[in-house]
Amino acid sequence: MTLPITAEGLPESPRAHSVGIGRAHAKVILLGEHAVVYGAPALALPVPQLTVTASAGWSSHGSGGQGGLSFTMTGSASRALVTQASDGLRRLTEEFVARMGVTGGRSLEVILDGAVPHGRGLGSSAAVSRAVVFALADLLGRELTESMAFELVQTAENVAHGRASGVDAMAVGAPGPLLFQAGRATEPAIGCDGLFIIADSGVPGSTKEAVAMLRAGFAQRAGAQDRFVGRASELTEAGRRALADGDPGELGSRLTDYHELLRAAGLSTERIDTLVEAALEAGSLGAKITGGGLGGCVIAQTRPEQAREVTRRLHEAGAVQTWVVPLKGLGNHAH
Template sequence: MNSAALAAAFAERFGTEPDGLWSAPGRVNVIGEHTDYNAGFVLPFAIKHSTTVAAAVRRDRTVRVSSTFAPDDEPVEADLDLLTEGGVHGWAAYPLGVLWAMEQSGHRCPGLDLLVDSNVPVGAGLSSSAALECAVAVAVTDLAQTGMSRRELAGIGQLAENRMVGAPTGIMDQSASLLGKPGHAVFLDCRSGEARLVPLDLEAAGLELLVIDTRVSHSHSTGGYAARRRSCELGAEQMGVPALRDLTVGDLGRAADVLEEETFRRVRHVVTENARVEAAVEVLTGSSPAALGPLLVASHASMRDDFEISCPELDTAVEAALAAGALGARMTGGGFGGSAIALARVSDVPAIRSAVEQAFASADFRAPGIFSVLPGAGAGRAG
């Protein structure tokens, strides 16, 4: 829905014009999976698929939240003075969680009417949840003039997702959504919160990054993701370090002696994935993005075999893309479904698309969604 249509829909829904529109993108993670909550490194970029929020300030402390995807549903309504941790369920927990988190952080929020529209595929591993959180966060910080920095807003989004939604995610998704820039990836140190932009000009290199949405939905608030996080925390504790970030590849020999087999494999994934992120940054700083290919392939193998978060659809997507000429491919996102990415020369994209579609049909999987993404701009005012 374009800006004018969203503003008109808001006026029809709430009987008043919005004070403005704010938008935040989803993200694709080039490399660095399940490293964020281990105080490690990640390398995502913002995409052009985004969530837009039309907002208007109210005179009371009521928040009403509605969506263009459910035009006949009554808005979800809440009193800011009565919001409690974990007290909101369903999709409205994300925007209301942002308001709760801001108030918990000492920033008083006004009552609001909010209408949400999005073209970020839900459940595809492209962080539709962070896009929603960040769109609301930038809207509120503008309307309430909180003066919060992008880094602070990323923390607000993470707090909302961790404690209102109950998903034990790290800070990567919000950081990518807020800090993204066209032609660049965001190299984020998840311990310090420091971020810097790294060149990722795919167009200039004659490359595309394909997203292959398996249509297998996943949820971070369910058991698999939380179980992996617990394994990582156990591994760090037994290795005597604050977080797995503090281990290097050279420590894996000792880890194999100290840890039971499954925990060791979880630890090995995180340690080697951190090393791959740093290698990817070095590649992008001094070479063509095409050189990322082998790192992507190694990342997928690690997530499939050591972290065990892939699924048959993701493996099929990666294998078919590589067989058809992709320079590299891997699953992206939290796992257990969602999307894979494939780095390809523009000339090879049609063959790769066809090969993946045929492989899914042969396996009797649901037809995948396949589209190209390029690094885009971070969250901001949209109207």
């Protein structure tokens, strides 16, 4: 992929580097997906063990009038990820260049190394976009505020997914859990420990397709949107209170209820439902599909002593890989 970007006459900055590095991580939605697009709240967690690193440098090939930005992809997930996100990255890069006032004709190369599976509801496209933005800013020695980073990542997300709520753009850079609503994020109170097990169904979903399908369904049934968003808001608020009050059983129940809401809307699949059922039968306090749906991942809330059995049962039920995200310690990881 070659994108138009130039850098001749770039003002020297004492903070500029010969190579710029940017990083981001995956995220998982606990409660609120889809409804968050309509202004409802959502609870999200960072997944710090799944990362994307972007390295940006000036190309030794082809400086000249055209300029360009080329991507090299390494790691297990990056090729499909960057292919899917290419239009959004093009828009993001153009916006970055315009904001930073970069002019001239040198070319850039970006190497992306990613471990966030594509199409699993884990924020892969947002993580790539954030990593690229911070790598370019680091290379040029420019300060990039969180609000500017958010706006740039949103530029790419709206291309990749249609109408993006912004929760992914925030969560892939968040050090800890966040409560997101209408473009604003706060840190929710955490009154309990616990583990969340993410299980990859092995089947990619499509957020864009799921969002469009849900919107079409709303258009066909009077009051359907209000009912869905209202119920989603109730469950997310109940989950937020349970998290703050240290009531893991209540939180788990709300996760399972939210799965039923998404399943009734046609956003689950037979394989996802099988994984949810396996997690619950193995003793999970709650389980649900996470992300856009029509494939992707399941998240199960589990007591630490149940984690081994839940993980085993999830793999038996068809999970191709699993990750454990402990509530305790989130917010202290390096990113």
